[in-house]
Amino acid sequence: MAKQEFQTEVSQLLQLIIHSLYSHPEIFLRELISNSSDALDKLRHLTLTDETFKSLPFDPRISLELDEENKTLTLSDTGIGMNEEDLIANLGTIARSGTKNFLAQLTADAKKDSNLIGQFGVGFYSAFMVADRVEVVSRKAGEEQAFRWISDGKSGFDIEPASRDVAGTTILLHFNEEGAQYANSWRLQEIVKKYSNHIAFPIFLTYDKSEWNEEEKKSDKIRTTEQVNAASALWRRSKNELKDEDYKELYKSITGDYADPLFWFHTRAEGSLDYTTLFYIPSKAPLDLYQSDYKVGVKLYVKRVFILDDAKELLPQYLRFVRGIIDSEDLPLNVSRELLQQNRVLTSIRNASVKKILSELKNIATNKPEEYLKFITEFNRPLKEGVHGDYANRETLLDLVRVKSTKVDGLTSFADVKSRMKEDQKSLYYITGGAEALLRTSPLLEIYKKKGIEVIILDDDIDEIVFSGVDKYGDLDLKAVSKASTSDDLKDETEPDQAEALKPLLDKLKATLGDRVKDVRASVRLADSPSCIVSDEEEPSLQMQQMLRAMGQTEMPASKPTLEINPDHEIVKKLLARIDDVTTEDAAWLLLDQALLMEGVPLLDPASFVQRLNRILNLSI
Numbered sequence: 001m002a003k004q005e006f007q008t009e010v011s012q013l014l015q016l017i018i019h020s021l022y023s024h025p026e027i028f029l030r031e032l033i034s035n036s037s038d039a040l041d042k043l044r045h046l047t048l049t050d051e052t053f054k055s056l057p058f059d060p061r062i063s064l065e066l067d068e069e070n071k072t073l074t075l076s077d078t079g080i081g082m083n084e085e086d087l088i089a090n091l092g093t094i095a096r097s098g099t100k101n102f103l104a105q106l107t108a109d110a111k112k113d114s115n116l117i118g119q120f121g122v123g124f125y126s127a128f129m130v131a132d133r134v135e136v137v138s139r140k141a142g143e144e145q146a147f148r149w150i151s152d153g154k155s156g157f158d159i160e161p162a163s164r165d166v167a168g169t170t171i172l173l174h175f176n177e178e179g180a181q182y183a184n185s186w187r188l189q190e191i192v193k194k195y196s197n198h199i200a201f202p203i204f205l206t207y208d209k210s211e212w213n214e215e216e217k218k219s220d221k222i223r224t225t226e227q228v229n230a231a232s233a234l235w236r237r238s239k240n241e242l243k244d245e246d247y248k249e250l251y252k253s254i255t256g257d258y259a260d261p262l263f264w265f266h267t268r269a270e271g272s273l274d275y276t277t278l279f280y281i282p283s284k285a286p287l288d289l290y291q292s293d294y295k296v297g298v299k300l301y302v303k304r305v306f307i308l309d310d311a312k313e314l315l316p317q318y319l320r321f322v323r324g325i326i327d328s329e330d331l332p333l334n335v336s337r338e339l340l341q342q343n344r345v346l347t348s349i350r351n352a353s354v355k356k357i358l359s360e361l362k363n364i365a366t367n368k369p370e371e372y373l374k375f376i377t378e379f380n381r382p383l384k385e386g387v388h389g390d391y392a393n394r395e396t397l398l399d400l401v402r403v404k405s406t407k408v409d410g411l412t413s414f415a416d417v418k419s420r421m422k423e424d425q426k427s428l429y430y431i432t433g434g435a436e437a438l439l440r441t442s443p444l445l446e447i448y449k450k451k452g453i454e455v456i457i458l459d460d461d462i463d464e465i466v467f468s469g470v471d472k473y474g475d476l477d478l479k480a481v482s483k484a485s486t487s488d489d490l491k492d493e494t495e496p497d498q499a500e501a502l503k504p505l506l507d508k509l510k511a512t513l514g515d516r517v518k519d520v521r522a523s524v525r526l527a528d529s530p531s532c533i534v535s536d537e538e539e540p541s542l543q544m545q546q547m548l549r550a551m552g553q554t555e556m557p558a559s560k561p562t563l564e565i566n567p568d569h570e571i572v573k574k575l576l577a578r579i580d581d582v583t584t585e586d587a588a589w590l591l592l593d594q595a596l597l598m599e600g601v602p603l604l605d606p607a608s609f610v611q612r613l614n615r616i617l618n619l620s621i
Helices: 008-020 027-049 084-091 097-105 110-119 123-129 185-195 244-255 344-367 369-389 391-400 414-419 436-440 443-451 463-467 496-516 542-550 570-577 584-598 606-620
Strands: 062-067 072-077 131-139 146-151 157-162 168-175 203-213 218-227 263-269 275-281 298-302 305-308 323-328 427-432 455-458 476-480 519-522 531-534 562-565
Touching: 008 123, 027 062, 027 072, 027 123, 027 168, 027 185, 027 244, 027 305, 062 185, 084 131, 084 146, 084 157, 123 131, 185 203, 185 244, 244 263, 244 275, 244 323, 263 344, 275 344, 323 344, 344 369, 344 391, 369 391, 369 463, 391 414, 414 427, 427 443, 427 463, 436 455, 443 531, 455 463, 496 519, 496 562, 496 570, 496 584, 531 584, 562 584, 570 584, 584 606
Parallel strands: 062 203, 298 323, 427 455, 427 476, 519 562
Antiparallel strands: 062 072, 072 168, 131 146, 131 168, 146 157, 203 218, 263 275, 275 323, 298 305, 531 562
């Protein structure tokens, strides 16, 4: 029997769990039972769908056997089991790259950190919170040889051949001082009912039960085995039968989350399709929400038989934070991940589920705005992804996302912005392209502030991409203030003769700046600043160009901005009066460069900018 070392991340993880996460050591039982339930789910699926396994006996159960005197607990299941290779892969290494992130996410708050264990799928290791020695005997379904894995959680692990009558896994915990409190039958029953009551397989507890002996007038210890969970598919029961606590227990059981969910939506559909869905919204965003290998949160069942828990087809990607269960009566039991992509039944369930989730969120937003704010604080950005990608539900998603604006503090909705429109206002306006503080001081907002028109501030780094493809909110045009065409709401600002009088200066600036700009023209949108830059309607903004290049699109040709100047500004008036002055060319470049800086665009030639600025300063002092 050769000693093997833990993978480095496992050693780090074990030390953190053993020494830092003692706030809720009872979760060890929740995690081990959850693993057994998953193993039973997988074997049941195989016995129903795979000819190789159909002849195998399948008696699904999870057994707990307590030895109070020796302070040990044995947990066994009749699930799919593991062979030697599986034991090393599952108990000696961390396969998911996201799990390494676990180590970086620890908060030093023991309650929060213990919750991370389940979220990151490393629940087995929680056994070392309560045990100083763990033995695992497992036999993989379809194989004859069993293997024993032994570790103290410190010095690596040993693996040796063993024997087991049937497929499945047995875990023997030798409780340490911290775990001794769980060598108690009442405590174990309490934990099972708290976390695992609705595991779909029966959980049996064998222990020494005290019974009164009337003849001898004393209490005898009788070895007893009792089922200690309800073992029902909670989601198949009527909503009227269920209490809030039932829903919360199931959520914690299927997610490993220690906190209660924010909301849940339970639906039973009957008719052309027969299915049940139970969806949960977590109170906090999953830590892998923005990782490409995010863990899928929805499990697929067919006729209460577990099928898959890693199919990204069950809900669109922007709803990847949703947790829960889809249970269909109409899908075949042997449906594969590949078949799911073309399956009409699943497509119908998926479409209906998305509409249900979004309509429920809209209802909460309307009737419980304070609760909705908790949700949007965590999940506003994924909903924006939906605005970009889910055209069929775009209108609903636009109602659900929250934005900042020039008229209110905090977050507001598009509907609220619409309700505050001026009586004669024809469009809704927004600005993108940088941090909130930069956007609020943009010259592009000056005329809107002067006219009392509210502008939506979109400062998230994905807003530029998302809202460049959205041209309407309901029946209203949605317009970017940085685009060259101006709305009817601004048309009365510049007199035609003013623009005509400015033409010599415009021609001079255009000649000086050459191919750095598409055009130079009089502005109707400036009130206090001398200049700004805008983009044509069909072209990406300069910020969008920067973003696309950062994403690797180096072949994209650079589009040129249009420079707009303010006819009423003193600088512009002085330049008009001395077009042929030697300083006019420097001033032309400074007007362009300051407009670029105000838009958060880095200058191509900072050295030339400084030289010109110094020359102008020298003349003005």
